[in-house]
Amino acid sequence: MKRFDYLKAASIREAVSALAGDPKARMIAGGTNLVDLMKYDVEAPGLLVDINGLDLKRIEETETGYRIGALVTNSDLAYHPGVVRRFPLLASAILAGASPQLRNAATTGGNINQRTRCYYFYDPATRCNKRQPGSGCDAIGGVTRIHAILGASEACIATHPSDMCVALAALDAVVEVEGPEGRRDIAFLDYHRLPGDTPERDNTLRHGEIVTAIRLEGEAAARHHTYLKLRDRLSYAFALVSAAVDLKIENGKISRARVALGGVAHKPWRDLDAEGMLVGREPSAEATDAFAARLLAGAKGQGGNDFKITLAERVIRRALRQAAAGTPQIQHEKAIA
The missing domain is CATH 3.30.43.10 (Uridine Diphospho-n-acetylenolpyruvylglucosamine Reductase, domain 2)
Structure with missing residues (x-):
């Protein structure tokens, strides 16, 4: 150091x-x-x-939801009674990640800004366009088990590591930032970037800006939700594939569908057009199969991670079944429902 x-x-x-x-x-x-x-x-x-001395450690209830300060720890957020009651999908996703010790230290702002766990990014002896722009990407053609199957580019095939961010993407959160030009809001789906030819840029923050809060607004599923995470170990491991699902079901049919994938791309992956395919339909096997095919259209493996395409299909189907049945994944039991 x-x-x-x-x-x-x-x-x-x-x-x-x-x-x-x-x-x-x-x-x-x-x-x-x-x-x-x-x-x-x-x-x-x-x-x-x-920034630990700043007044950014509060979880505040608003007229439309909650405002979560950037310094709120992952543990405090996951166990906050109001968040658990109103946005249980977020609490579940947080508890699926890291370890209790890390969740006690990690912050909301830090979580959404954490960097990839790509082996090559962490090894300065290798070429990495994210670490050193223009140097090349040794991950391509290398060990690719954890790498992206969606949204990758010739410059980078890294994935975003966060569980919390997958849930925030599904819940249409808003990121509040403060910078030299003042405050602005960023829709969560616009916060993280795909790599393109500038993979060193993880997000859409401008120079000098910092995250001050996350806002959760509107309605979330109290019953028809789940966060399903598949990984190499049952604890303290990053997702190979994960899915955050929030459904609204009325009269046996889906009236709102929000689905985000983790472990598959440089950012949490959502397709709003694909979600529209589920609206107005019963949560049947036919509907979920068609949705999975649409959500994974264009998925491409790198050899060592080809299995993630099939795994993602199964995760999507299982997660939609869990959410539709009102049997969300229980994180402390680990066994998949």
Whole structure:
């Protein structure tokens, strides 16, 4: 780990100013991802801006939902009574990730900004366009078990690692950010980026901007939801494929369908047109099969991860059955319902 300067920000404005004024500055809160990257020499910030002293640790009920401060820990969010009652899909997704110790330290803002766990990104001895733009991608043609089957490019085949983000994508969350030009809101589906030819850019934050809160608004399924995660180990492992499903069922037919996939792309994967195929239909095997085929249209493996296409089809079908039946995956029991 290389030497760095340290600033404990006393205000959002001070944090924004410090980040905007130094291209090598990085923000730190829980540090569960950044510290690892610094130890591996993947990140070498010249300045660490500590935001733990900022007033961003509250979960506030609003007229339309909840506003979650960027410094709220994953544990506090997952066990918040109001969130569990109104947005149980989010609580379930958080509990599917990491370990209790990490969830106690990891923050909401840090979770949505965590970086890929691609083996090649973490190894400075290899070529990685995300770590060093223009250097190439040794993952392509390499060990690809965990890599993307959707939305990849010739420059990058990495996946986004978060479980929480998959649920936030399905729930149409909104990200509040503060920057040199003031505050703005970003729809969650627009927050993360596909790699294209600039895979070093994980999201749509502008230089100097920081996440201050996440908003959850509107109605979510109290019964017809699930977060289903398939992985190499039953705990403390990132998803090979996961699915967050939120359904509204009226008179035996689906009147709203929101489905996001994790572990398959550079960002949580949703297809609003595909979701429209489910609306007005009974949650039958025929409907879920057609939806899975549409959602995975264009999926492409890299050899070592070809199995993820079939796995994703099965995850989608199983998750839709769980949600439709009102039997969401229970994270602490692990066994798939």
